[in-house]
Amino acid sequence: MEQVGEVEVIIPGEEERNAPHCAHGPAVLFQVMCRGEKRGKRFYACSACRDRKDCKFFQWEDEKVSEERLRAREEQNRLKRPSFTHSEYCMRFREFVSLPLDQRRFCLDCQLLLLPAEWSAHASHQALSDDITVARLRRPSLLLRAxxxxxxxxxxxxxxxxxxxxxxxxxxxxxxxxxxxxxxx
Structure with a gap:
């Protein structure tokens, strides 16, 4: 940690590279400061959710976690992983953009580009099927649910x-x- 003006800068070291993970990805290292203390107590929490009701992940920085707890955490994370890996999503995207415009659908409920073979499984879901061009896909924040x-x-x-x-x-x-x-x- 380095003092720059009045801002503390935490330069990534080995401990940050080995941060624990929750279902949403690597946790972020936070620091609790109390009056009169020079250095607060540091802890890891979810990087995606601020509210502990949404992700209960919490671990003190210096906490020793048992193998049993690590296995349980990994199992919990595995159950909450996305349906596809990053490379599978990339392959799906390439296949999707090769489809004619009239065969492109986006499931709003699942937030997923649908391939024609998946249409029936998402028949009861709300879907977009008009004008899903490559230009529109280049601006995913306008397509994905905010x-x-x-x-x-x-x-x-x-x-x-x-x-x-x-x-x-x-x-x-x-x-x-x-x-x-x-x-x-």
Whole structure:
């Protein structure tokens, strides 16, 4: 850890590379500061969910975790993994974009690009089937369901109303161009 002005910078070391994982991926190292203490107590928590109701993962940095608990955690993580691996998702994407436009469907309930053989399994789900072009797929934040609960989700997209509010404020102030706003949308 290095002091830069008044901000503590944690430079990734071996302990950060070996962070424990929850079902959502590698956990983030946090630090609790109490008055009068020079260094607070550090702990790992879920990187995707702020609310412990959504992901109960918690581990003190210096906690020794038993083999039995590690196995139980890995089993829990395995049960919550996505249906496909990263490479399988890539293969599905390539197959999907090779389909004619009229055979492209996106399941809104499952947040999944559907191949024709999967249509019947998703027949009762809400799906998009119009104009799923490569250009539209290049902007996935407009296709995927946005996580909008800032109290629960650590990583979320602005809701449409928030985007419109920002656009209205910026244009009302006379700005015509924006270099960068730190959000996917």
């Amino acid at each position: 996580l909008e609960n800032k109290k629960s989700n650590a990583q979320y997209l602005f809701a449409d109303r928030s985007c419109h509010f920002l656009l209205d404020v910026l244009s009302g102030l006379g700005y015509q161009k924006v270099l960068c706003i730190g959000t996917p949308r």
